[in-house]
Amino acid sequence: MDTKHLEDGILQLILKAETEIPPDVITALKQAYAVETGAAKVQLEAMLANVEKAKNKRCPMCQDTGILTFFVNIGTRFPATGILKQVIEQAVARATLEIPLRPNTVDPMRSTNHGDNLGSYLPHILWDFEPGDSAHIITLPKGSGSENMSALQMLSPSVGLDGVKRFVVETVKKAGGRPCPPIVVGVGIGGSADLAMNLGKRALLRPVGTHHTEPLIAQLEKDLLEIINKTGIGPMGLGGKTTALDVHVEVAHRHPASLPVGVVIQCWADRRASLVIHPDGSWEVQ
Amino acid sequence: MEYHVSLPFSSEFVKKLKINDVLYVTGKIFTARDSAHQKIRGMKPVDLPFDPSGMGLYHCGPLMKKENDRWIAVSAGPTTSSRMEEFEDILLDRFDVHLIIGKGGMGQRTSTALKKTGSVYAAFPGGAGVLAAEKITKVADVYWLEELGMPEAVWVLEVTELGPLVVAMDSTGQSLYKGI
Known part of the structure; x- marks a missing residue:
């Protein structure tokens, strides 16, 4: 060969x-642009203009x-x-x-x-x-802006899915405007510490706007997205309705005594x- | 309010700026990230190879290329400003720098320093690297490139209508990042 x-x-x-973001992300950014106002809209307008320029000039x-x-x-x-x-x-x-x-x-x-x-x-x-x-x-x-906001927590299984949700939302809140929102949130639940982080990253490979095939996991994704978008962090942390474009969850079976949760945040330039x-x-x- | 302005800013102009104002800035700016801030903090102002006074400070680690012995900005959006939180009050105190450009916002320490020195922090949309690079008309100088590498070096840039810059922390202590 x-x-x-x-x-x-x-x-x-x-x-x-490096030069073109996938169409599913562009669609989500355009939807966000349509509903935002003020500083948030200014950010999204610049992001969308930048996407066009990068593609046309073949520049990162x-x-x-x-x-x-x-x-x-x-x-x-x-x-x-x-x-x-x-x-x-x-x-x-x-x-x-x-x-x-x-x-x-x-x-x-x-x-x-x-x-x-x-x-x-x-x-x-x-x-x-x-x-x-x-x-x-x-x-x-x-x-690194988004990668630096990644987090892992080895939760106690007794906290259940409510505890998982709390940790994911806390991680997003703590990150604020730093990871270049609107973000895509990848969540890995279960396995070991390294596997949960790996699944969180792999979750980002799925197109924005698609849900997990398992209804229970899909529901968790929808719930998390709704809570995250109520935080008001908004595009670039300047306030607004769109903090995340999507939340994707992947799961592995866990040890009876472990509930690892890995959160990997991706910037809008997904x-x-x-x-x-x-x-x-x-x-x-x- | 939207302003199309040139650097250096007058103190009257800075006082007028309020959060949510949008700026398009023309003039000289210099980039500095953690390593450059650390170096500047450790040096006497007279020993610096450049004088930051009058320039805007841009939290940015640009992607540059050299063509015919000249540096050209390929992509040059902002980096996360919070990494510079531990250095910025010292820099604002030592130099006549009244405009910080970055993304993601800064903390209380910087907010207090902005108030004290009559300066503002303005946010450029993160990730909009090509949009920013197009506003860089000239790469005037670079310092510490060998030592710090491309992202961490200090690049002195001439910009025309660099924006949209949203005033996110003003000289009265107001911040768009508060309460979120």
Whole structure:
């Protein structure tokens, strides 16, 4: 398989994610623009104008091009598994120069910037397998403004779903205008500490405006969205009706004595894009 | 009220500004995030390689590219201002800086310093990086780039009609972030 051609595919995936937000997010922002007034409306108007400009100029919509996370689903019969990691890393370094991306990987021991968005454990690649002969890659470039507002709590199971709701809403309130609302809230319930955070992030991959297929979870998402939008935080924390565009919940079974809840907040610039690589090496960005 | 104004601001003008006013600003601004603030705090004003006085302070870590030996802003929206809360009163006290541009708001310490020094905090829409970059007409200078890296370096920028900037904390102690 042509490594350079694969690299081009990953590069186009990153370019798409950094310069165009998905249509479901644009629809939600337009709905928010329609109902807001005053300073909140001014923010949304600028956000929507920025989305257009970024797309037309093929420039990253936000200067914080984020830490790049790749969710890779490899078909069990996909022929290029062995080279994918290297291809992704090389594409990230190229994207940093060619798009360009802001160099965002800093050595935590020396506070030096690596300069190419590579580094220890970065880019973050999460591997999974699926039946088939293709590979599906989703990238989620996420800035620190929103990522810094993430929170985990190991709740006591006795607090139940009411306790879960309280923690999610408290986390959103504490974040206020800092994560660039209107936000998308990803919530992971259950599993272990790391799994709850992982599920919170994975929950962000689902399109805005869609609910979980399980009615009980879908209801929790709707309830949380309603409570969060009553906080009045509003776009950029300047007050308003739209604090969140959506809330997505994913769950894992829990230990009888544990109720981990992971909250991962995404900014309004909810950037994500996906790529399919076919077994012959051809690819499409979606 | 909407104002199309040039920097530096007069003290009469700053006094007039109230929360919810919208500004479009022309003139010189400089970027500074946590690392630059920390460096500035640790230095005597005379030792600084640039004079912040008269400029607007922009909480921003821009995405820049170099073309034909000239820096160009690609995307340059604001960064989260609250990270600078522990430094800002010192900076406002030491320099003639009367406009802070950021996002997400700042705390009581800064609010008190804004009142004391006759300054305002204005919010640019977060994430609107291309919109902001288009208003940067010239990258005039950069300091500490090697040492701090692109996001944390101090960039001196000439801007034309940078906005919309919503006055979110004014010089009388009013703040749009209070009570939320």
